[in-house]
Amino acid sequence: MGQLYLNKVTKSFGDLDVIKGVTLDIQDGEFVVFVGPSGCGKSTLLRIIAGLDDATQGDIVIDGLKVNDLAPVNRGIAMVFQSYALYPHMSVFENIAFPLRVEKMPEAQIKEKVESVAQVLQLDQRLQQKPGMLSGGQRQRVAIGRAIVREPKIFLFDEPLSNLDAALRADMRIELTKLHHDLAATMIYVTHDQVEAMTMADRIVVLNGGYIAQTGKPLELYHKPQNMFVAGFIGNPKMNFLPATCKAVSDEGVTVHCLGRDVTIPVEPRQDLVGSSLTLGIRPEHTFIGKGELDFQITPTVVERLGVNTIVYSSTSGDDRFSALLPGAAPVVVDKPVTIGFNAADCHLFDANENALERRTALTEIDLEQLASQ
C-alpha cells in the first residue's frame, strides 16, 4: 500500500512562503507528476513528503498514518535525487546495498536482493565498478536501484532525468514508465519538463507559486485547463492569448467579439459575463493557413522548420507574440504577411480572473482508455 494524503500543507522559509496550502490525495499505485516553473515549490513539496524538510503547517498522511514527525525511513519512502547522490567511493553493489546494510540485513540476503535489482535494471555486469566509470544513464539506474532495493511504498523522484541528454532522457522515460508498471508502486515525480509530465503521469499536479493550479490527467490538462496559467504552461509552443469582449451568452456558449468578428465559443455560459472583457486562447497546433471561423493576418518574424512541422512566430500588438504550428511544407516566409485562421470549437475562453470557462469537450472524447475499450 502506498496511499498519500497531504492536508493543507504549507512551508515558509522565514518570511518567504514557498508552499501556500496544498491539499492532495494520491492513490496507491498512482504515478503522479509535480510540474511547474522553477521556484513554484515542487521540489520543496517533495522534500516535505520525503521528510527532508518539515512542513510549517498541515499533515502528511501515508496509509492513514500521520508521518509528520517520522524519519524518512519510517515513512516507507525512497527518494532518487537529481544529482543521483551516488557514493563515489563505493562500488555499484555497495551503493545499491547501502540501505540494506543500514538495516543490518544478513550478507546472503543482501547479495540476493542486490543481484535481483541489478538484473531488473540491467546492471548485473557493472556491480563491481565505481559510479565514476558509469555513463549518465547507468548512474541513474544505480540511483533507482538503491531506491527500489528497499521495497518502499512510495517512490519520490526529484528531476531525475534533467542531467541526461535528450536521447537518453527519452529512453529513461520509457524505462521508468515500465518500472512503474512492473512494481505497481506509488510514484511521485518532480519535473519542470512538461513532456516528461505528459508522457509518464497518471495524474499531473501543476504547481504555480506555492499553490496547486490544477490537478488532472495529462489530456484533461491539455484540453480543459482550468486557468490561463495551466493553459499556457501545458503545450509547446505556448497557447496564444487574444483579447476579446463578451457580447452575449446562450445555450450554445459565449459569443465574443474578437479580431473584428463575433463568434460563439462552445463553453459553459455564465450570465454575468456579458459586456466584460475576456481572453481567448488558441493553441498554435489548432491554427491553419487561410480563412477560418476566426482569422487574421500576421507577419512572420521567425520561421522554424522542424521537418514535420513549421512553427511561425509573429509579434502582434505590444510584447505579445502569436505562434502557429503549421505543416512542414507550409508556404510561409519571414516578413511576408499570411492569413492564419482557427475554429471556435478549438478556442479556450478565460474570464477577467484568468479562470477558464469550461469547454464543452466531453472528457470521453479525450480519454484514451475509454476510447480504446469502445
Add this chain to the structure above:
Amino acid sequence: MSNQTAMINRYKWYEMIAIYAGIALFLIFVLSPFVEGFLVSLKPLSRLFSSPYRFWPEHGSFDAYVTMWDSVPGFARYVFNSIFLSTIATAIVLVLVVPAAYAFARFEFTGRGPLLAAFLAVNMFSGAVLLIPLFRLMRSMGVLNTYAAMIIPGVAFLIPTAIWLLRTYMIRIPKELEEAAYVDGASRFYTFRRVILPLAMPGITVVAITTFIGAYAQQFIFALTFNSKTEYMPLPIGLFAYFGRQEVIWNELMAASFVGIAPAMIVIFFLQRYLVSGLTAGAVK
C-alpha cells in the same frame, strides 16, 4: 596538430624565457639556503672559513654524515623525539578536528560564525607571545619537562588552521549524499563513518601533512621553554649540541639538519600519493 599543446598554453619564445627566468629566480631564492647548507655539510671543518670563499667544496666528502653521530651521541634520540612529538600532535589534532570540521561545515548552531572567527583569531598570536602564560599554565598542570608540555600547546595552535582547511573541504562534499543516506535510514554517525570520512580522506591527508609540518616546525619554541630534560629534546634543540664551547661544528650541524628533516620528507612524499588519487573522488554527478 592533435599532439600540439592547446592554444591557451602556447607561448612565444621570449615569453617562455620570461616564465622560466621567473621560476628560476623564485627557486634560487627558496632553495639557496638549502644548497649552501648541503655544500657546507660536505666541506671539511678546517676549510669552511677559508678565504677566498669557494662555492664548490674542495676535498668534499660525506665524512660529516658519519662523524655527527659520534659528536652528539643523543642525536638519534632527538630525531625520534621530533617525529614522536609531531606524530602524536598530528594524531590528536586529527581526532579533534575531523568531527569539529564536519560540525562547522554542516550543522547550523548558534555562535558558529563567531566561533570560527575566534579560531582564526587564535592564529594571529604566535606561540611566542603567549609563552609566559603558557608556562604558568603548564607549571600548574604539572606537566613541565614532559612530552605533554611540548604536545599540548602545539596542538592548541595547530587546531584552528586544521579546522578551517578541513571545513572548506567538507563543505564541498555534496549535501545530497547525506540526504540520500538519511532517507535510507542511516544515522548521522553511520553516514559520517561510511560516507563522509572516506570522501574527506584527501582533505584529511592535506590537513595531516600541514599539521605534521607545523608541529615539526613549532617544536623549537615550546621545547626550549617547557622542557629542560635532554632525553625529551626534539631535533631543533638537539642541534644546539653541535655548538661546542670553543667552536661550532658547522659541517656536522648541517649534516644533522638534513638527516633530521629526512624522515618528515619521506612521510610527506608517501602521503602526497593520496592527495592526487583522492582529488577526483567527489566528482560524481
